[in-house]
Amino acid sequence: MDMGSISPELLLASLMVAATPILLAALGELVVERAGVLNLGVEGMMITGAICGFAVAVNSGSPAFGFVAAAAGGALLALLFALLTQFALANQVASGLALTLFGLGLSSLLGQGYVGIKPPPVAKLDIPLLGDIPFLGRVLFSHDLMVYLGLALVGLIWSMLKYSRAGLILRAVGENHDAAHALGYKVVRIRVAAILFGGACAGLGGAYISLIRVPQWTEGMTAGAGWIALALVVFASWKAGRVLLGAWLFGGVTVLQLNLQAASVQFPLSTFGWMFFGAPLIYLIHLKLQRSRISWRAIAFVTAISATGLGYALVMRGAFTPFKVEYLSMSPYLITILVLVIMAGDKSRAPASLGRIFHASQ
Amino acid sequence: MKLTHLLTSAALALGLATTAMAQDTTKVGFIYVGPIGDGGWTYEHDKGRLAVEEHFGDQVETVYQESVPEGADAERAITQMALQGADLIFTTSFGFMEPTVAVAEKFPNVKFEHATGYKTLPNLSTYSARFYEGRAVQGHIAGKMTKSNIVGYIASFPIPEVIRGINAAYLHAKKVNPDIEFKIIWAYTWFDPAKEADAATALIEQGADVILQHTDSTAPQAAAEKAGGVITFGQASDMAEYKPLPRVSSIIDNWSPYYIARTQAVIDGTWESQQVWQGIDKGMVEIGEITDAVPADVRDEALALKQAMADGTYHPFTGPINRQDGSAWLTEGEVADDGTLLGMDFYVEGISGQIPN
Numbered sequence: 001m002d003m004g005s006i007s008p009e010l011l012l013a014s015l016m017v018a019a020t021p022i023l024l025a026a027l028g029e030l031v032v033e034r035a036g037v038l039n040l041g042v043e044g045m046m047i048t049g050a051i052c053g054f055a056v057a058v059n060s061g062s063p064a065f066g067f068v069a070a071a072a073g074g075a076l077l078a079l080l081f082a083l084l085t086q087f088a089l090a091n092q093v094a095s096g097l098a099l100t101l102f103g104l105g106l107s108s109l110l111g112q113g114y115v116g117i118k119p120p121p122v123a124k125l126d127i128p129l130l131g132d133i134p135f136l137g138r139v140l141f142s143h144d145l146m147v148y149l150g151l152a153l154v155g156l157i158w159s160m161l162k163y164s165r166a167g168l169i170l171r172a173v174g175e176n177h178d179a180a181h182a183l184g185y186k187v188v189r190i191r192v193a194a195i196l197f198g199g200a201c202a203g204l205g206g207a208y209i210s211l212i213r214v215p216q217w218t219e220g221m222t223a224g225a226g227w228i229a230l231a232l233v234v235f236a237s238w239k240a241g242r243v244l245l246g247a248w249l250f251g252g253v254t255v256l257q258l259n260l261q262a263a264s265v266q267f268p269l270s271t272f273g274w275m276f277f278g279a280p281l282i283y284l285i286h287l288k289l290q291r292s293r294i295s296w297r298a299i300a301f302v303t304a305i306s307a308t309g310l311g312y313a314l315v316m317r318g319a320f321t322p323f324k325v326e327y328l329s330m331s332p333y334l335i336t337i338l339v340l341v342i343m344a345g346d347k348s349r350a351p352a353s354l355g356r357i358f359h360a361s362q
Numbered sequence: 363m364k365l366t367h368l369l370t371s372a373a374l375a376l377g378l379a380t381t382a383m384a385q386d387t388t389k390v391g392f393i394y395v396g397p398i399g400d401g402g403w404t405y406e407h408d409k410g411r412l413a414v415e416e417h418f419g420d421q422v423e424t425v426y427q428e429s430v431p432e433g434a435d436a437e438r439a440i441t442q443m444a445l446q447g448a449d450l451i452f453t454t455s456f457g458f459m460e461p462t463v464a465v466a467e468k469f470p471n472v473k474f475e476h477a478t479g480y481k482t483l484p485n486l487s488t489y490s491a492r493f494y495e496g497r498a499v500q501g502h503i504a505g506k507m508t509k510s511n512i513v514g515y516i517a518s519f520p521i522p523e524v525i526r527g528i529n530a531a532y533l534h535a536k537k538v539n540p541d542i543e544f545k546i547i548w549a550y551t552w553f554d555p556a557k558e559a560d561a562a563t564a565l566i567e568q569g570a571d572v573i574l575q576h577t578d579s580t581a582p583q584a585a586a587e588k589a590g591g592v593i594t595f596g597q598a599s600d601m602a603e604y605k606p607l608p609r610v611s612s613i614i615d616n617w618s619p620y621y622i623a624r625t626q627a628v629i630d631g632t633w634e635s636q637q638v639w640q641g642i643d644k645g646m647v648e649i650g651e652i653t654d655a656v657p658a659d660v661r662d663e664a665l666a667l668k669q670a671m672a673d674g675t676y677h678p679f680t681g682p683i684n685r686q687d688g689s690a691w692l693t694e695g696e697v698a699d700d701g702t703l704l705g706m707d708f709y710v711e712g713i714s715g716q717i718p719n
Contacts, residue, residue, distance in 0.1 A: 007567065014563060014564070014567075108399055111399065115399055115401055115603075116401065116580070116602075118584075209555070213560075214556060214559045214584050214585065215584055215588065216580060216583075218397075218399065218400060218401060218555045218581065219398070219399030219400060220396070220399075220400075220553070222556075223553065223555065223556065223557070224554070225556065258547055258549075258557075259564045259568070261546070261547045261548060262514065262545045262561075262564050262565050262568045263545070263568055264545070264715045322716055325520075325548045325716070325718035326718045329549075
């Protein structure tokens with residue numbers, strides 16, 4: 001495909017930036033949900049973090065303080081949710097929705113004096129040597145600290161949930177809080193800690209938008225990013241690695257489709273053919289790796305589809321059609337959901353105690 | 363079933379009662395598509411609302427609801443406002459057209475005003491501003507100022523108002539700079555600062571050094587400022603925070619006089635359904651200060667262009683103009699009629715790319 005004036009280097013670099021806010025927020029929500037709590041207030045916590053971070057960064061002149069304040073602000077709002085759901089035993093769905101409304105209102109109140117102000121610039125880490133590598137240096141090693149924090153969090157959360165005792169306990173609480181309680185684990189305390197962590201992460205994600213990605217304060221500026229993060233956790237089957245993949249896909253396709261529009265790139269029709277050629281083969285390999293038994297009929301079927309695809313691709317070589325903008329603009333949602341849903345074909349499922357109220361007496 | 367019926371009649375009765383009680387104070391409602399703090403479109407409408415409050419004092423009560431999504435939920439929001447006893451309701455986005463029509467049919471005694479649409483009823487007016495006049499001025503400055511000859515345009519939805527703006531800006535940029543190229547991104551949103559900033563960044567990375575926007579937030583201004591060496595124009599509002607660079611001028615929508623006049627008409631009982639489309643001449647479209655970043659001669663030309671449109675000696679769509687496919691639209695000296703402009707669904711010759719359906 002002729003990418004016209006699109007520079008893949010800049011594109012991949014913007015992908016990392018576009019993915020970071022939803023990545024941070026989704027990672028936080030992942031931990032919360034693995035502890036068995038459904039907090040629908042991500043949007044509210046994000047926007048609160050966005051204004052707390054912005055206000056503190058502007059007043060102190062230091063973006064670092066801003067991010068700390070954003071985490072604190074998000075966690076503080078999450079504390080409200082924790083009090084409602086863990087101590088007052090309120091319904092989690094209703095409390096979460098209320099938290100979003102409250103966060104949106106609170107942030108616009110706090111933000112009254114901050115419209116049109118420029119935040120202090122966030123320095124990019126100029127990593128010596130690594131940053132000078134052609135292509136990779138620009139794509140991977142020329143970002144601000146928060147991008148790397150997001151990536152580090154993915155590894156940290158993944159390894160903690162998989163290998164550490166703390167992660168095991170957290171998962172136990174999320175899978176069966178009664179059993180965890182019977183074993184002597186402090187269910188409520190663990191959940192409150194998880195909720196606060198989720199709030200802090202959402203706050204960081206929000207501040208990333210107001211301090212780096214845009215950078216400015218505008219009322220309601222997260223504009224649904226919190227809901228995307230929530231959906232991402234579900235479609236990623238509550239797995240940290242897949243959350244990263246989902247965030248990259250969503251951020252990447254978003255940026256890519258904007259660039260494709262700007263460059264008015266033509267779409268090669270043969271792509272469809274290659275897709276039909278490749279997809280069944282990948283599926284076969286996948287089955288093979290899982291040591292499933294593959295029937296002859298399946299092989300014949302797959303070969304037929306692949307051959308048709310290959311034929312189409314060869315016939316359509318050199319034929320182009322303009323991208324339809326309406327399809328382009330829905331592509332981030334479609335592609336992300338499609339890929340993650342296909343991946344969720346294995347037996348992943350929600351934590352068993354997700355959204356259920358726990359009280360020691362019951 | 364019976365209970366729902368009872369509740370509905372109770373709600374209706376309550377609505378009627380409030381209407382009856384509100385005889386002395388007139389209640390004016392506003393439905394906004396974004397938050398009042400967006401710094402652009404909705405911000406200006408809310409300034410109009412505040413002007414109504416200030417003008418009439420205790421005589422008028424205003425209510426508003428912000429961030430109402432275009433679509434089914436808008437109908438609920440408008441209905442609720444009518445039930446609360448509003449006498450006059452302004453719905454301020456194109457996408458509120460069908461919901462407004464639906465609610466207006468149910469409440470014949472309430473007056474409705476829909477911005478930028480084209481459907482009317484005995485109790486539903488439409489009003490809009492000739493933003494394209496401001497776009498012509500922007501296009502002129504853009505064509506003169508660009509060094510890369512690439513202008514980036516962040517469009518929102520493929521509706522006539524937005525297409526008109528692109529055409530007007532392009533024609534006037536092309537007139538002063540034959541090498542000009544427009545790169546257009548359809549953001550499919552009115553308000554999403556992160557996405558608007560991403561769109562601006564994508565355009566800048568592809569060589570644009572002028573960014574025009576038809577979305578509501580100031581995010582593209584911030585993105586342009588971050589990138590440096592790029593000029594922008596305030597959209598719907600002055601966006602003066604970004605003066606003198608990147609923002610070099612702006613289109614300001616001034617709704618206050620219209621809102622005050624229509625509220626007065628309701629109070630006097632003289633309100634009638636109408637279709638209003640005002641431009642620079644009546645002051646509904648204003649051109650914000652052209653900053654010193656623009657060379658003096660360019661500024662003078664831009665102001666002369668504005669003056670010519672204000673006194674009616676020049677129309678931005680004056681032939682000869684061809685459509686994108688090369689077919690003739692306007693012949694030499696022919697001026698576009700309002701009907702074609704209101705339903706504009708084609709690019710003019712020279713713009714590349716397709717308008718999405």
